[in-house]
Amino acid sequence: MVEAAVSYQGVTFRYHEAGAAALQDFTATVPKGRLTAVIGHTGSGKSTLMQLTDGLLTPTAGQLEVLGQVITPRTKNKALHQLHRQVGFVFQFPEHQLFAETVLADVMFGPLNLGQTPAQAKQAAHQALVQLGVGEALWQRSPFELSGGQQRRVAIAGVLAMRPQLLILDEPTAGVDPDGQRELLALVERLKGQGLTILLITHQMEQVAQLADTVLVLAHGQLQFSGQPRALFAQPEFLTTQQLALPAAVAFAKQLQTAGISQFNQLPLTLDELAHALARQLKGDHHEQ
Amino acid sequence: MNNKVLFGMYLPGNSLMHRLDPRLKLVGCFWFVILVFFARTWWTNLLLIGALGLVIWLSQVKFSKYWAGIRPLMWIILFTAVIQALFSSGGQVYWHWGWLAVTSAGVAQAGFLVLRFFLIITSSTVVTVTTTPLQLADALEALMKPLKYLRVPVSQLAMMVSIALRFVPTIMDEVGLIMNAQRARGMDFSSGSLFTRAKRLVPVMIPLFVAAFKRAEELAVAMEARGYDPNQARTKFRQLHWQRHDTWGTVVWGLLTVALVALRFVK
Numbered sequence: 001m002v003e004a005a006v007s008y009q010g011v012t013f014r015y016h017e018a019g020a021a022a023l024q025d026f027t028a029t030v031p032k033g034r035l036t037a038v039i040g041h042t043g044s045g046k047s048t049l050m051q052l053t054d055g056l057l058t059p060t061a062g063q064l065e066v067l068g069q070v071i072t073p074r075t076k077n078k079a080l081h082q083l084h085r086q087v088g089f090v091f092q093f094p095e096h097q098l099f100a101e102t103v104l105a106d107v108m109f110g111p112l113n114l115g116q117t118p119a120q121a122k123q124a125a126h127q128a129l130v131q132l133g134v135g136e137a138l139w140q141r142s143p144f145e146l147s148g149g150q151q152r153r154v155a156i157a158g159v160l161a162m163r164p165q166l167l168i169l170d171e172p173t174a175g176v177d178p179d180g181q182r183e184l185l186a187l188v189e190r191l192k193g194q195g196l197t198i199l200l201i202t203h204q205m206e207q208v209a210q211l212a213d214t215v216l217v218l219a220h221g222q223l224q225f226s227g228q229p230r231a232l233f234a235q236p237e238f239l240t241t242q243q244l245a246l247p248a249a250v251a252f253a254k255q256l257q258t259a260g261i262s263q264f265n266q267l268p269l270t271l272d273e274l275a276h277a278l279a280r281q282l283k284g285d286h287h288e289q
Numbered sequence: 290m291n292n293k294v295l296f297g298m299y300l301p302g303n304s305l306m307h308r309l310d311p312r313l314k315l316v317g318c319f320w321f322v323i324l325v326f327f328a329r330t331w332w333t334n335l336l337l338i339g340a341l342g343l344v345i346w347l348s349q350v351k352f353s354k355y356w357a358g359i360r361p362l363m364w365i366i367l368f369t370a371v372i373q374a375l376f377s378s379g380g381q382v383y384w385h386w387g388w389l390a391v392t393s394a395g396v397a398q399a400g401f402l403v404l405r406f407f408l409i410i411t412s413s414t415v416v417t418v419t420t421t422p423l424q425l426a427d428a429l430e431a432l433m434k435p436l437k438y439l440r441v442p443v444s445q446l447a448m449m450v451s452i453a454l455r456f457v458p459t460i461m462d463e464v465g466l467i468m469n470a471q472r473a474r475g476m477d478f479s480s481g482s483l484f485t486r487a488k489r490l491v492p493v494m495i496p497l498f499v500a501a502f503k504r505a506e507e508l509a510v511a512m513e514a515r516g517y518d519p520n521q522a523r524t525k526f527r528q529l530h531w532q533r534h535d536t537w538g539t540v541v542w543g544l545l546t547v548a549l550v551a552l553r554f555v556k
Contacts, residue, residue: 056469089473097470099495113475
């Protein structure tokens with residue numbers, strides 16, 4: 001059993017006292033050093049869950065423990081300030097938070113808020129920008145002159161420069177062109193490889209299949225599924241009731257199976273896995289993975 | 290958001306006041322304010338309080354909500370009243386220090402002043418609480434129609450007002466979102482001196498303005514793409530219909546005026 005980075009214990013959250021619960025008695029854990037995908041439709045409570053995780057909201061009932069800090073309905077905002085510093089939250093369309101005169105100054109904003117000296121902040125910003133592949137030629141430019149994809153990467157760099165222990169990504173690839181998406185996903189994979197705990201909100205099942213170690217499925221503020229992606233995609237009926245699609249590779253493999261063309265011991269999750277499985281079947285055992 | 294009532298926030302409902310024609314409410318409110326300045330005796334003010342009480346009762350919104358709307362303005366009102374009491378003369382002198390004096394006339398005037406503020410603010414709150422901003426914009430457009438003959442672009446102004454009102458909640462949401470994003474980047478909005486707090490608004494205001502300009506641009510393009518021509522005569526989706534209760538409302542307000550004039554002059 002891996003250590004938990006976040007554990008939700010019966011968390012309920014209401015935006016209005018009398019209103020419907022955005023989250024209802026939510027209990028789950030997020031393993032440390034792994035990537036957990038959070039999926040569910042608009043209004044399922046994903047964003048609320050993430051804001052609770054960053055301490056931007058406090059629960060109406062129940063409690064959660066994030067990186068060792070316990071948050072209860074009575075936790076004061078002041079106490080949560082420390083948490084904002086340890087959790088990196090990349091909001092949806094993070095380029096909307098850019099404000100500084102230069103790219104570099106914007107990325108330094110977070111580290112400076114942490115109390116780092118300008119020199120340290122600069123160092124952290126440099127590293128983050130290089131990590132995101134933002135060329136040095138752009139560092140002194142205004143962030144508003146950049147293209148949409150570049151703005152997105154600068155904004156993500158602004159969060160990574162704070163060197164968070166837990167990273168929340170809310171649909172990082174929404175509205176990005178396919179090349180940009182691939183680059184961002186490669187970055188997520190690299191960060192995961194460095195042992196960072198990541199929470200990824202996504203609507204794309206391919207991303208879940210490719211990247212996630214664990215999946216949480218939410219609907220109407222309640223947890224519907226918690227487990228490995230392979231286990232999730234092995235239940236097509238459940239996915240249909242949740243109005244979620246299968247990743248392309250899984251769907252294709254399923255069709256091959258029902259048509260009686262191929263049989264899989266274990267359903268392939270990604271196109272690579274599918275290709276290998278098919279190659280193995282066609283060539284016998286000589287194919288090397 | 291529901292727990293704080295702001296001055297001029299619409300509260301949904303289906304009371305008589307909610308259903309009243311917005312044009313009548315606007316003109317009625319304006320007329321009421323004129324009457325307030327017309328009333329100079331306790332009796333006439335009492336009559337106006339009675340009328341206001343009636344409208345508040347008809348609006349079926351709790352008085353505590355109205356009170357919550359006035360409270361933030363209370364300090365300004367009290368300050369003005371104190372100035373009024375100190376600087377007006379006449380009647381019995383209660384207390385004086387140099388040329389500052391509190392006199393019976395001054396106190397009475399200060400009392401009327403507080404009452405006037407209260408009547409004006411509350412009556413306009415009744416209108417905004419029972420009328421959606423879009424209805425108000427429609428009413429404003431209808432009432433400004435005569436200005437068309439003076440070549441005032443009335444329908445364009447009305448369009449601007451309704452677009453502005455339409456985007457208030459959107460921009461409020463955006464403020465919340467950007468503040469959260471900057472808080473997540475370690476920004477602390479809740480401590481420090483007034484000056485440092487004001488400085489902290491920069492990372493919120495700049496993205497907000499950028500987004501607002503972008504949105505305005507997009508909206509303009511979208512409107513043009515759908516064939517919006519500012520100089521064209523426009524038909525309306527929301528039509529204002531004068532109904533019987535509107536006539537009755539006018540009658541009641543007419544009676545109020547007559548009663549006030551009678552109280553003022555007959556005695």
